Amino acid sequence: MKSEKKKGSRKPVEFELAGADELNGKIGELLAGEARLSAITGSDTGERIEMLYHFELPGRFLTLRVPLDRKAPSIETITGLIPGAVLMEREIVEMLGVEVRNHPRPVNTFIADDYRGPPPLRKTDSKPQTPGA
């Protein structure tokens, strides 16, 4: 069957700053407005860790930017609201070393269990070490 939804126009891309403690509340509001989580980006800017939650909404594409302390980045999981975010968050836990509190998947999914070294996507000068390498 064919969809009856009409063709849209290019959605403006918006960025919005959000605090780590108000994130779940904000996402709850967005979900009430038919938001769909597109992706989560974790990024090390050198000064801080940024979590970017990308949402597709009717009429716009919104990114919630959550800055975290680089020394001990920690944030509450959003899987309670969006179960599909499990792998997106897991990737950030493993690649950037961000602690995601109450995450439903405590096991390594992307990187090897015997990997010893800093989180691979952190900006750092030291080289990662793999046993036996």
Place this chain on the structure above:
Amino acid sequence: MVTEAKTKEGMKIPIGPIHPALEEPLHFTFTVDGERVIGVDFRLGYNHRGIEKLMESKDFNQCNYLAEHICGICSYTHSCCYVQNAEKIGNVEVPPRAQYIRTVIAEMERIHSHLLWAGIAGEEIGHKSLFMYAWKARELIMDSLEEVTGNRVNHGINRVGGVRYPIESGHVGHLVGRLTELYKRIDYLEKVFLKDPIIERRVAGVGVLTKDEARKLCAVGPTARASGVDIDVRRDDPYFAYGELDFDVILWDGGDVLGRTAVRILELKESVKIIEQALRQMPAGPYKNDDWKIPKGEAVSRTEAPRGEDFHYMRTGGSNKPTRYKIRTPTIANIPPTQAMFKEEQIADIPIIIASIDPCIGCMDRVSFIDERGTSRYVSFKELRMMKK
């Protein structure tokens, strides 16, 4: 999820990353009760190639080629996402002719990817001749891709600001001829996949993903549309020339393997329609714009890849390289929904259910063993070599 598989008693069957029933290098651990699947867990990253990190050490032209090598099937869509990001940050004006050419190549890629999938689906349900028919039809579009871009898979036709060369008029004639032939073959495939009673009995009602689950688990592309979730980047956020072309978004409401098959087969016809229109309406004029410089900034871009929404994020710092590049491929989004699809299914249905999301993932690094005492352990590559001796 993991906890669910652990709480229920049952036998564990590891499938992948190398397994006769699963070509893709991902690992699933199924908990089964007799023939019934009661829990599933997975493991990814068997060949994590670190492309996001590598992007940070390449300049803006090299990144385009690297982006195109993320995938070996839907390679072009990644390159499209990348150039859109670079063009957005650099505020580069892209000539309309280039946008039409990009649309044509993107749709040709969708056709070849969907036909490739149709062949694999045929093989997974034991219908080898269907596999041959689908792949024979695919060769038509592969020949055209080679003729138009010079390459069968990694086309290398995109560049920031346009495309490397236009579609020549002679090639347009060949392409139109092949599309006419292809349409007939798609018609035949549609008849086989959607009307054949044997195939219907094999795939109808198998691997059901409800609309609610598809939404919650963030499914994308044909996997989502087969469950009735009405999303398509080409229509909702029209990039390239899609805003000026007329096409339908195919939906299905069953959410089963039959639905995912139907959506893909019917989408093939829409793709043919899009290419024919784009070739007819293609404006004349320049096809590239070399006057660009990428300042400090950030951008997100999305395309509708054959497997669903492809997402890229780029941040630049004013140098000739990106400072952060993030890629979310459609398969990663479609892995959590498989857990809902496997529930209460038969072991024999596992291969076709995995294949039904059209997975596309990198290679292996080690093997998981689950011994008869029920404890699992991982074996390193070194140990594996020792065992071989």
